Amino acid sequence: MSVKVIMANVSGFCSGVKRALGLAYDACKQCAGQVYVAGELVHNKKVMENVETAGVKLLRDCDLEKITSKDALLIRAHGCPRGQRAKFHKLFNIVIDGTCPHVGRVSKMIECESGKGKHIIVIGDKFHPEVQTLVSFAKDDKVDIINFEEELDHLQDNLDQVLVIAQSTIDESSFKSFANKISKIYPNAEIKNTICSSSRRRQQAILYFKKEGVQAVVVAGGIHSNNTRTLAQIAKKIGLPAFHVETATDLPIQKLKTFQVIGVIGGASTDEETTKEMVADLLALEN
Secondary structure: OEOEEEEOOOOOOOHHHHHHHHHHHHHHHHOOOOEEEOOOOOOOHHHHHHHHHHOEEEOOHHHHHHOOOOOEEEEOOOOOOHHHHHHHHHHOOEEEEOOOHHHHHHHHHHHHHHHOOOEEEEEOOOOOHHHHHHHOOOHHHOEEEEOOHHHHHHOOOOOOOEEEEEOOOOOHHHHHHHHHHHHHHOOOOEEOOOOOHHHHHHHHHHHHHHHOOOOEEEEEOOOOOHHHHHHHHHHHHOOOOEEEEOOHHHOOHHHHOOOOEEEEEEOOOOOHHHHHHHHHHHHOOEO
């Protein structure tokens, strides 16, 4: 019997990743010098290999001494901390802002609201480049980052004005749970669900898989991609075995052959071609 494969109704790059990649490829064509990017443009090995082949180079400390007036610096989709951004503008004549517009809007919200005296609480991973970008816009260090339950115990007492926001790619159910607990600590806290629409749609697709009788989920995308890891975690949370793989050649075929219905979904930084290759390989399976 052939395996039934259900592909999520949302796939391919999100709009922020598409924009950053478009800027990268355009810069390679138009820039007379070297195009650098500060950190991985997106967390996807295959995509980064394609970008580097086109001419983009990851900025290293050893590159700083040989930068010319013709070189360009591309800020990645996750954004860039404010202080680091200022340094880049001093080093490079050409700075191209590839920050996801959603991240840019939330950064401005933090800057504005903290400037009014509000204390900002970001629900997310403090080591993630997007979160590092967001918190850099808080005035006077009026910011806390929460990723684990025990961190709630370290929040300051008696804060009158609090704004709670989310890293754009975190599990929405986790954000709501944290927001409810924070509301009990600060009854007047303003809650802003800043999970981006692309992440929300993909998370909802995982829940839809469950309703469709999917027995296991294949999540396509970079191993270090937060949004992709989140999808795998959500699948496991609702009782579905999840296999997070980067390419079709990474599929654990023998394990997957034991399931009759498999759902396939790609992360926001996963190209649609990769996801379709996985679907094709799974459709060829017989259990």
